[in-house]
Amino acid sequence: MSGTQALAAGLPDGVHDAQQAFRAVLDALARPGQSRVMGPALPGVALGGAMARLLLSLCDDDTPVWWQREDAGLPHWLRFHVGAPVADVPAAASFAVFTEIDRGVTLADFAAGTAAAPEFSTTLLIELPSLTDGPVLAWHGPGIQTVQHVGLQGLPADFWTRWQANHAAFPQGVDIIFTCGDRALGLPRTTRVRRLEGV
Numbered sequence: 001m002s003g004t005q006a007l008a009a010g011l012p013d014g015v016h017d018a019q020q021a022f023r024a025v026l027d028a029l030a031r032p033g034q035s036r037v038m039g040p041a042l043p044g045v046a047l048g049g050a051m052a053r054l055l056l057s058l059c060d061d062d063t064p065v066w067w068q069r070e071d072a073g074l075p076h077w078l079r080f081h082v083g084a085p086v087a088d089v090p091a092a093a094s095f096a097v098f099t100e101i102d103r104g105v106t107l108a109d110f111a112a113g114t115a116a117a118p119e120f121s122t123t124l125l126i127e128l129p130s131l132t133d134g135p136v137l138a139w140h141g142p143g144i145q146t147v148q149h150v151g152l153q154g155l156p157a158d159f160w161t162r163w164q165a166n167h168a169a170f171p172q173g174v175d176i177i178f179t180c181g182d183r184a185l186g187l188p189r190t191t192r193v194r195r196l197e198g199v
Contacts, residue, residue, distance in 0.1 A: 008044035010081040011056050021057040029186035033139045033148035035131050038184050050179035051127050059084035059095060066093035068100060098126040101154055107162045110174050118171040128154045131180045141191040152178060160193055167192060
């Protein structure tokens, strides 16, 4: 690993930028299917701006992170800036980072919390090629007035079947934040996702 990778940029304005990203992602999770701007890419970091800023804003030394890929010096970069350790197994992760979702994701591998403490679950951060150009599905649930139509691009064919099982386990289950470029979009475990008629 080169020194440049190890010392790649963090947030330009640590306190202000982290607060802004934190508020934006809370809003994205409170309004499922509506994307929010997180901010531009960070120099030298091999992640989109939204993903990088979310990691720097949400993680700390008490939040182990599981990486789908551990190359590009990213685990070291995150630990350098916020102290986040690497989770050796998915179930030990507070956050999980997916940058090649086409390789698949098994939601049941991650911590779902317990009935008494559902908050002790993993939040998946999934980088996609587009938040708008995929097959359009209907989202329903808390934070959605009637229906939200969402077309995420690049998800595996079996993803929504796995999501249905995750949703059915409520109050347990994982939450997901999808990112693309400078934007993020929330999918909390409370959201029901259905195919549109005729699709």
